[in-house]
Amino acid sequence: MILAGGGGTRLWPLSRRQRPKHLLPVCGEESMLAQTWERLQPMLPTAHLLVVTVADHAPAVLGEIESIPRKNVVVEPMGRGTAACVGLAALIIRKRDPEATMIVLPADHTIEDAEGFRGVLRAGVQAAQDGHLVTLGIVPTGPETGYGYIHRGALLRQAEEHPVYRVERFTEKPDLATAQAFLDAGQYYWNSGIFVWKVAAILAEIERQMPNLYGGLLAIEDALGTRDQAQAIARVWRSVRSISVDFGIMEHAADVVVVPADVGWSDVGCWTSVASLSTADAQGNVLQGEHIVLDCEDTYIRSAGRLVAAVGLRGMVVIDTGDALLVCPKERAQDVKKIVEQLQREGRNQYL
């Protein structure tokens, strides 16, 4: 199951409401969604891929993943957080195969070592088949404050040569000192939002922790695959609680384990991380599209067609799209979302 929701405001002005991050070729020639699927393709047939998205983006999703059956693109009437989303997918998969094991992935991350990543997933699947709820824990490469962390507990077993640990605790995004302490301790992983579990196991946890959602899902079940499906989902979604799978389920789940993954993962969270994923020249510049630079260093220029001329820039980001342009120092790249928020407040919808 790939979660292909909205989002990506920190990649504005490329990422827009109608062209969210995962539908864009942020790194490389293909969309992040297409790349996410390509990474999984050696493991499973397209018939086993489920993508959950919103109605506006469904045609684009079908375009990005060749040969995906139309019924495998599930449309949410509105975003309600990942808990409901995952529950719906689990319900659909259970109806096809009650014994199925399910991998959940966001659509907007990159992985350098795809083969290694599939190895970790296989280990996760093995652990999940023993009934655990499995999270992938990204081995941290720095004291990042933008991610939640997973504190591992005791070593449970080895699966396909990968260690499987009990999860001691999920923690929220830490401050810098805490993040550094986590990094030094060496028993913490970034929460990637990638999970593996049997559909029975996750639905049992939903029933236990979110009975209202579970009841709603049961009310949808009979309509699945019929022409009433969309209406049934819409009816339930109106009143479903909006919460993430992390907070709504994982934090208090009974049997959670973590499989560490050291595979060059990035959530491509902002323009600075896009730049760091691209090949730089001798001056540390990443220059894409029509450009001319004089005496620039550590600068990322991305043009959609017009000429971008830069003189004497240090550590800057210049993103030029059809109707909007962003200029920002790399260390302020997280604040791009504030520009989007301000545009929203000002009702400048043509730029959203």
Added chain:
Amino acid sequence: MILAGGGGTRLWPLSRRQRPKHLLPVCGEESMLAQTWERLQPMLPTAHLLVVTVADHAPAVLGEIESIPRKNVVVEPMGRGTAACVGLAALIIRKRDPEATMIVLPADHTIEDAEGFRGVLRAGVQAAQDGHLVTLGIVPTGPETGYGYIHRGALLRQAEEHPVYRVERFTEKPDLATAQAFLDAGQYYWNSGIFVWKVAAILAEIERQMPNLYGGLLAIEDALGTRDQAQAIARVWRSVRSISVDFGIMEHAADVVVVPADVGWSDVGCWTSVASLSTADAQGNVLQGEHIVLDCEDTYIRSAGRLVAAVGLRGMVVIDTGDALLVCPKERAQDVKKIVEQLQREGRNQYL
């Protein structure tokens, strides 16, 4: 006489070969040429205004100055420096009135105090009518290294309450230490390229110092006002020496005086000076066109229509035109001409 040649590469990407600086509304709503003429209008009728330009720009010049007689827009077949240009204008004016006094101005400067400026010009005219070659010397406001300086000599007289000094020496663009010494000495002015003289006086100096040019001008004289004019000029211009009136004539002229001008002059030489001529907000930003800024200071944004979003900029210039964009720190604004030179070398003519 207004010199409306090409140039303005430091105002790229706004200024282009086909839209040079003086034809653009760089500051305010009107072109610099139109503003230059408006400043003079209280002093003389349009019939007495001569504009020298190149063929490509002649239609635009006619459009910028309402009611200028077509024969008063003189076309050079190619730029040959201001010496030849001024000689040609002097010749044309002498034919209309051998006793005429002539004011020479570039088309691309701004003046804050237009009334004061006309007062200085009137003093210049009075001094010129005594036979002197008059230069306007801009009272320096800083140790500028981008201008030539005029070292004044003895006070010659007062004209219309303005002092008129003999010129001791013209100096080339100084280094910073020398410029500071000039400023401290207080007897130096910036060479503005604004001159006043009797046509007889300047033509006599041309005859003495540039006999070849003078001979060429005489060869043109009979054709003036006939249908052979353009061809006659073209014939002479082919072999005329390309040199400025400063180097070619003024530096070694016999009787040069300077009238100081303290009138808020600027040659609008680069984007930083454009910014400094515009009204800034409380953070020192000048923001023109569609924009959204977050936490910016001392920054100049100029958009021709698209949205420019800026986060965390300090002392930057962002100029967004239809097909090209410039991003540059203010202190590197002089280097924008190097971008244009590089585009020339690379043959990217669509951006020139």
